Structure formats: C-alpha cells, structure tokens
Amino acid sequence: MSRHWWRSFAATDAVASILLGAVVGAATNILTGDNPTTAMAVALAVALLALAVLALRRVRSDLQAARAARRRVLIPLLGGPPPPPPGTSSEPTNLIEWLSAKNTPTRMWGRSKVLTELTDWCLDDSPGLSVTALIGDAAVGKTRLVVELARKLPDNWYTGRAITAVGVAEAVEACGDPCLVLVDDADLADHLAALVMALAPTTVPVRLVLCSRSPTAWRPQLPEELRHVLTSSSTIHLTQVGDVSDLHRWYWDAVRAYAEAWKVPAPPETRGPVGGLADAIGVIQIRALLTVLGHTTGPALSDLLEVLWQETANRWSADTRLPATVRSPAALAEIVAAQVLQPAATVPESAESLRRLPRFASTDTAVLSAIAEWTHDRLPKTCGGYLDLHPQLLAEHLLRTTVSRVPALIDVGAGEARRLGTLIARMVRNPENLTMVEPVLKANPAHAAEIVTAVFEHAPYSHELDSALVTAGSALTSLTIPHPYVQCRCAQLKSIVNEMREHSPGTEELAVLVSELAERLQEAGNLTEAVAHQDETVRIARALATNDPSLRNRQLLALQLQRHCALLTRTTKSAGLLTLIDEAEARTRDVLPETPEFRLNLVDVISARAFTLRELGRFAEAFTQDTTLLELTIAYVHDNQDDADGYRRVANTYSGGASTLRNLDRIPEAAVWALKAVDIFRFLHGTDIEKYNIDLVISLLNLNNALTALEKYQEALDAADEALMLLGLPFHTNTVEYADNLATTLGNRAFSLRHLGRHAEALQSANDALAVLRKLHPRYPDTFLGNLARALQTRAIVLRHLDRHEESLWSSTEALTMLTPAITKRPELYTLYLAEILHTHAVTMSKTAPGQGAMSVLTASLDLLRGLPADSERITTKVSEVEEILTRLTR
Helix, strand or coil: CCCCHHHHCCHHHHHHHHHHHHHHHHHHHHHCCCCHHHHHHHHHHHHHHHHHHHHHHHHHHHHHHHHHHHHHHEEECCCCCCCCCCCCCCCCCCHHHHHCCCCCCCCCCCCHHHHHHHHHHHCCCCCCEEEEEEECCCCCCHHHHHHHHHHHCCCCCEEEEECCCCCHHHHHHHHCCCEEEEECCHHHCCCHHHHHHHHCCCCCCEEEEEEECCCCCCHHHCCHHHHHHCCHHHEEECCCCCCHHHHHHHHHHHHHHHHHHHCCCCCCCCCCCCCCCCCCHHHHHHHHHHHHCCCCCCCCHHHHHHHHHHHHHHHHCCCCCCCHHHCCHHHHHHHHHHHHHCCCCCHHHHHHHHHHCHHHCCCCHHHHHHHHHHHHHHCCECHHHCECCCCHHHHHHHHHHHHCCCHHHHCCCHHHHHHHHHHHHHHCCCHHHHHHHHHHHHHCHHHHHHHHHHHHHHCCCCHHHHHHHHHHHHHHCCCCCCCCCHHHHHHHHHHHHHHHHHHCCCCHHHHHHHHHHHHHHHHCCCHHHHHHHHHHHHHHHHHHHHHCCCHHHHHHHHHHHHHHHHHHCCCCCCCCHHHHHHHHHHHHHHHHHHCHHHHHHHHHHHHHHHHHHHHCCCHHHHHHHHHHHHHHHHHHHHHCCCCHHHHHHHHHHHHHHHHHHHHCCCHHHHHHHHHHHHHHHHHHHHHCHHHHHHHHHHHHHHHHHHHHHCCCHHHHHHHHHHHHHHHCCCCCCCCHHHHHHHHHHHHHHHHHHHHCCCHHHHHHHHHHHHHHHHHHHHHCHHHHHHHHHHHHHHHHHHHHHCCCHHHHHHHHHHHHHHHHHHHHHCHHHHHHHHHHHHHHHHHHHHHHCCCHHHHHHHHHHHHHHHCCCCCCHHHHHHHHHHHHHHHHHHC
C-alpha cells in the first residue's frame, strides 16, 4: 500500500459520511425518544466508520489503478500461462516463445554465483535507485539471469521490463513496492536517459538492470550527473561457461526438459559431440528444441537458425489473420526484417514501414494495417523498439539473409542512419553478420559516414570488420578513424593522397601524407606496399632538397630516409641497404647542428644499421654499432631526463645488443644486457601500462632467448610466462602487432618447456603459436611466411621428442613446401630458414629410417648453408652442426 495513504481521503467521502451519520443520528433520536446525546454519538460513530470504509475502498481502488498502470509501463517478467506445446492448440503455435527466458523449461546453468551476488544486491535494504549492467554476447544468458533473479526475490517485489520512461517513476512511487526493473538491449534504448532521470529521486528500493552486448554503447545516453551511479563494481561481464562435457550434459538436459514440457517421448541420448564447441547457452536450447521436433542440425549457427526460422514460419503461415500472399517464409522474413530495421510504436507507423518492401509498394492500406497488427501481436517491441523475437540471433539471421534479396530494406533515411549503425555494431559481434556491412554501406552512400561512426563507437574491433568498413569509400575521408582501424585509415589516406597527386604533386604536404600512409600500411602488415609508398616519399623529398637545399627540405629528406631504412630492415637482408643507411646517417648529421631534436633520428638510423648487420650475420660490426648507440642514447637521456622516448631508445639498445652478444657467443653478457632492457621497460611500464606493454613483452622475449642460451630454462620459461601474462591485458588485442608477439611468446614458451622435459605442455604451446600464425599468414603472406615456417619447425621438434615421428615429418614437410617456392624470390630472407628446417627434417628421418634419405636431405641443407655469406658466425656454426651429423651418419 502507498505510504501516502492520507491522500486517498476526498471531500466527497467526508460529505457522504457526514450525511449518512446525520441520517442515522436522526433515526436514533426518534427511536430513543428524543435523546440527542445518544443520537449524536451514534451519528458520529457511523460517520467515522463510513469515512474509514470509503477511504479504504478508495485506497484499494487507487492501488489497483496504480498496479495496472505499473503493468502497462513495466511488463511483468514472470506470470502468465506457458505457450501451448506444438500441435496441441487450434491456434498456430508461436514456437519461439518456448525459447524466451520466461517460458523455457530448461534450468539455468553455470550462473549460480553471479545469481547469488545479484540477489544480495537487490536485498541490501538500501533505499532508492541502484544500477547494475550485465554485459555479454547474444544468447549468453543475460535476460535469463534476470528472470531467474526475479524468481528468487520475495513476493512483495515487483519485477518488470521497462518499455518506456513515461509513467514508470509515478507508478513505482504510487505502489510503493520494491522493484526490479530490466532494460533489455540498453544500447538501443532511446528512453534510457529519461528512465534513469525519472527514477533517480525515488526513495522506493529500485534495482535497475541494464542488459547490453556492448560495455560502453549505452553509457553516453546517461546524463553526466548520473554516471556516478555506475561504478566498476556495478558492471558484470557474462562470458561463455562450461567445457565440452558440460555443453553435452546441458544439451541433453534441455532435450529432456522440452520433451517433458510438451509431453512427448525424449529422443535417446547419444555419446557423440553436439553442435559447436563455442555454442552459447541460448544456442544449446535452440538445438534441444529442434531435436525434440525431430531435426538433426550441424554445428554451423546459420544452419541452425535457418531450421528454426522454417519451423517458426511454417507455424505462422497457418494464421488465417494473415493474407494468403504473405504466408511464405520469405515474405514473413521480409516483414520481420523491416520491423527490425525500422521499429514503429503504432500499427499505422508499422504499416507505413512495410511500404519500403517492393512486394508492398502498391498494397492497399487496410491490408498493410492487418499485417502490421498481426506483427504487433506476434512480436511485441521491447525497449528501443527492438523486436521481442527470441532469440534475437534469429532476428539478425533474418535480416542478414533477407538483405541480399531485398536491398530496398536497408535504404534508410537520415533519421534512421545512426540507429542502423548501432544495430550493425551489435550484429557484427557474430562474424557471420559481417556480410551485411558492405551492402548496407553501398545502399546508403549519403549516410555511410554516420553509419560507420556508430559502428566505430559501439562495435568491438576485428580485422574482418576493419576490412568490411573500407567499402564505405569516400565516406571515410571526413571521419576521424580510431585506432586500431588501420585498413580504414589506409583507405582514407589513399583517397587523400590520390587527390593531392593530381592537384599538388611533388609538395612537402604530399610527402608527409604518403609517409604516414606507408607507416599505416606497415602497421596493417602490408610491407610491400608500405615500402613502395615510402620510396615515393624519399623521391619527393630528394627532389625538393635538390631544387631547394633549405634546412626544411634537408630535414624532410633526412627524416624520410631514416623512416625508409627502418621499414626496409623488416623486408630485406641485403647488404645494399647499408648504402642507404649511410646516406641517411650523413643527411641526419648534416641537419643535426641546426636541429638538436634530430638526435633521436640519428639513434634510429644507427639502430637500423646495427639490426641490418645482425641480420647479415656480421655480429662484430653490429656490436660496434650497439656500443655507439648506447653512448648516444645515454648522453641523450642525461640531457633530456624527462623524455621517456630517450629511455625507450636506451632499453631498445640494450635489447638489440643482447641479441648481438648472444650470436657472438658472449651469453652471460647478453643476459645482462637483456635484463637491463627489461628493467627499464618495467619502469616505463609502471608509468604508462598501455604505451609500453608491447615493449616490455619484446624485452622479456629477448631475455628468454638469452636465458635459454645459458640453459637456464626455468628462468627462461618465467620470462615467457610474464610476457604471456602481459599479452593478456586488454590493450589492442586484435592488432597484427599483438598477434605477432603472442605467436612469438607461445613459440619461445614451447622451446623452454621442451628443454624442461614438459613435452606435452610444449606441444600445446607450439600448437597455439601455430594457430595464431595460420590466421595471420593468409592476410600477410610476405610478413609471416618465415614465422609460420619456424612455428612448424618448433612443432616438428617437439613432436620428435614425444616420439611422434610421423607427425613431426608432416609438420616439417609442410614448412618445406611453403618455403621452397619462396626461396627463389627472396633468397636473402628464406635460405637460412629452409636450411635449418631441412636439418630438422633430416634428424627426424634419421630416427625413423636411417640411411640415404636423411643424408641427402642433410646434404641439401649443407649446400644451402655454404651458399650463404661466409662471414656469418651463425652460418658457420650451423654448417659445423650439419657436417657433424653427416659424419656420424656416414659411420
């Protein structure tokens, strides 16, 4: 009952009570023989009693009205009869109702701990509004968790879903009961800000749960003064739960639950795998439901959803309220897809939105209204106008599969573009939905920029999404491209550069833009194209400096030469690169007296020379450059103690020097240098975790290499494990650089584990590294071919130590097959790789079938090694190893 019960007294109640008391008093006076005292007492008592009765009646009436109003604005989460089982009702079954969080007969799996936390949060006795956000992908069980929470709360709690902000606070106050309020799909809820504003002042205990796929998309909708309500502790991230055995058990539990609810025999349990290993809880329920209906489904989610849709559409098509012309699955899919894209609050608005479909372009309004009314009855809308279609994965499946047939669906107006972008951002969390991006952008060129902006803001980054958004074309030109969408940034820069080549050829501005394009292409892993663009930059800068040798033009040339050298160190091991580095150093020293800030540029040029000499196997010369670098960087830090980039160069110098010392067989010194690099990067990491995270990872990998050379395998493993832990931090985890370092870390870890005799763990780590590189190599074949071959070699070695020789040979054979054609194009890059893998292959062959086969492979490896530069200590060592094995086999 309302705590403001006194408001229920009304003047009419008082007047009616007084009149009734007066009448009764007069009658009493007559009956008692004119006794006014008694009459007045009776009249007063009757009036007060009447007043109380009328007030209580009004309180009850007002409370009933308030509760009715609350039910209209907060749709109950619980209650109501279950839908009829398939085939048991004369009315067409709405099959998907059995998949809703309220109606599913299955138990909730794997969420008991978080359910307890939410229950304690609701019952903590604090008055007023409190908010929790549940974040998770589609079908992970967000809404189901809230429904189970509603079932656990005491009977005096009201639990409902907010479909509007209008009237919610008033209804909550009028009823006075504690409330659990759900906002589903909060990232699409246009009324979220108004709802929070309205509920913020209440003293009634209100627990507001926001369900969203995105952890951030809904936050901008909240007013600044209310965002303090949402602390880090009020956000719960729901991820997939259960292992393979759990998924199998839950699936058969669900099968039996549906069979029992429908009073049909349950199919016999089988022992084989069911569905996909990554199935979400909601997907398991779909599989179970379809199994009871007699369907056998494969692991692909799209196939599963198509079967569910056919079952649903076949039942809907029996509804006589629908015109016969729209009862096909294709027509019904178009109707649902139109509502997903353009939700309408009323039947007339819904009917009008259907006109975008070619099949309804000339349909009579009355017919469209009938269809729209049926749609509103079958598919009531939730917050934000999003259809209450369970599961929502099905709505998105229909949209994806229908768009290709009916492009007119996605031709939206200006007011709809941002919502469409937000919807796409939700959908692309399922990789299958990425196919929608290109047709949406091509169908809406005038609104493509707004759509892409919404996707940038609300979608999680992936390389595939980055590629898909490139199809926005010229719409990208005016946008601010966020990191790490490097492919979009490359497309944007290419558009600008092409225009400048036409209107402003040979200018400094063009050189700067082309250089940035080369840098972004390098970041995207497209090294060949990056080198070509940086070469163009150098040509422009050289021409400018030749025609006008001003300081500005000389600085430009020195800078672009330095960048070109740094880029080429990643793509070539040619001694000719040293000539370009010499020019870059000369140009940098030329401008250095007038440009002190070029001291770090000089460091970078000499660093490129040290790296190139190291790659060429000229380690003594490389170490001379390392010591020069160390002097330069330490001097720079002494003069610029607040410049973190100086400390970074010092650490990089120690790291590079450690690699050189290791190859010079000065292993203890290498470990000392590597540890100094790690110490510096640990210090920098403490000042800016995100900026220096990868730097620290790389230095730890270098330390791992040095400790491995010292045969300190446990310490080497500790360094690799620390690097792996750092790579688990949420910084740009979808970038190429991240994946490259992850693969290297896993490979190094496998090597350390192997030497510790932990071969099974080593194999798992080697397989993980290989899985990462198999994804990278098709996208960036020039960059990751050598890495992939090395990973296959590592796996082959681990398998050999597990006595799995046949599998080891398969792995090394795959590596050889990859490298053999590449060696003719880039011998300077791949000859050593090929020789070492031949060596590995031959050693394994000698274990399984000693004889001429292994000797011929070793001889081929030796021939390759002898063709490499003789001044390389690394090559000399490898030649000695192969000759020793050949000698042993000959004996």
